[in-house]
Amino acid sequence: MADTPVNAEAEHSVKPTPIVPPxxxxxxxxxxxxxxxxxxxxxxxxxxxxxxxxxxxxxSQISREATVQIRPARDFDIETALVEAQAIAASFDGVTDARIIGLSQTATLLEPWLGKDINLSELPVPRLVVIRIDERNPPDFKAIGAAINEAIPNATLDDHRAWVxxxxxxxxxxxxxxxxxxxxxxxxxxxxxxxxxxxxxxxxxxxxxxxxxxxxxxxxxxxxxxxxxxxxxxxxxxxxxxxxxxxxxxxxxxxxxxxxxxxxxxxxxxxxxxxxxxxxxxxxxxxxxxxxxxxxxxxxxxxxxxxxxxxxxxxxxxxxxx
Known part of the structure; x- marks a missing residue:
């Protein structure tokens, strides 16, 4: 008996079943x-x-700045102390700028806690001097702090190292x-x-x-x-x-x-x-x-x-x- 010819077109139309069916x-x-x-x-x-x-x-922001805090006291001219602290800080190498935070700016900083329209002259609020630092050539913070403490006993220097x-x-x-x-x-x-x-x-x-x-x-x-x-x-x-x-x-x-x-x-x-x-x-x-x-x-x-x-x-x- 002769072999039956296979239909090539039908053979190719049958797709092989994958080993892993979806x-x-x-x-x-x-x-x-x-x-x-x-x-x-x-x-x-x-x-x-x-x-x-x-x-x-x-x-980066903290390391670019340091802060001098001056606490108020009886018979103490805090405005004169602010100017003196600013001059001492600006005299050191590595300090690019020393800026006094005014009363209005201080009130803005304290607004979330004390509210608006507060009279800071009636409150013993510390005042600040912000020192901007040259990051490539930072100053000697110990020397600045010692000089400020010697001239102004109520002042302290915070270089924010603890925060960093x-x-x-x-x-x-x-x-x-x-x-x-x-x-x-x-x-x-x-x-x-x-x-x-x-x-x-x-x-x-x-x-x-x-x-x-x-x-x-x-x-x-x-x-x-x-x-x-x-x-x-x-x-x-x-x-x-x-x-x-x-x-x-x-x-x-x-x-x-x-x-x-x-x-x-x-x-x-x-x-x-x-x-x-x-x-x-x-x-x-x-x-x-x-x-x-x-x-x-x-x-x-x-x-x-x-x-x-x-x-x-x-x-x-x-x-x-x-």
Missing amino acids: SNIAGQALSLVIAIMSFLACLTVGAVLMIDKSASSWQ DRLVSMANTTTYVGVAILLLVLTALVLTVVFATRGALASNHIIIEVLHFVGARANFIAGQFQRRFFWIGLRGALIGGGAAIAMFLIFQFWAGRNLTTAEGVQVAVLFGDFSIGMGIFIGTFFVIALVAALTTLTARLTVVRTIYEIDEQRADPSRQSY
Whole structure:
């Protein structure tokens, strides 16, 4: 009996079934989980960058100035003492300017606590002289403080070093906490991908075992899974990163509209103006790339490990389950 000719067109019209059918992996659910964790990771990176930027700004502003505080006392001409302290401070090398804070400016500084229209002449309020410092050639603060104390016993020099040290400590602590949170989020991501990959392997275990038995290499089988999981991870990371950028833009818009209010000023002092700089975009791109790479690598390692366990069970019949 003659062989029946094969219809080449019909043969090519049949598409091969993928080793990892999309329906066998809860791709949407996994993408949603990855998107949520990527969103949290991007928020953490952005928040750390903004706090670090604000801390650097605070530190720079504080290190550029020092303050002479003169306390009022009975039978003490504080106005003359202010002028004398200004002259002493301005005479030192490294001091670019010495400025007396007037009564109106002092009242403005105290307004949040004492209210408006206060009469400072009736209150024992200390007066200030602000000294602007050359950052490249700072003065000898001990010498300035000693000279001012010798001339004006009621005066003290504050070079803000204690504030700078506390500020640096707070910024470093915040950075460490942010990095720890980021590591926890990425660890949760890896564990999620591991369980999802094992679930996909369980539903395709027979197919994978047969393919491996007839000669399909572990790299080939793992490649099918890692491509699938790469697109799942990339899609989730893009959604989470895009949502984080949108959140920062919303905060920036809110800060721009409410910067003149008391709440806006306090938020701006703590976290800056929520401006979206290149650092946040670079950090978000890094998180997206890292999440996609971790998803792909974790899927591959999990598949290779599972195939290795299959080989061990085949080599040791006592470990096979019936």
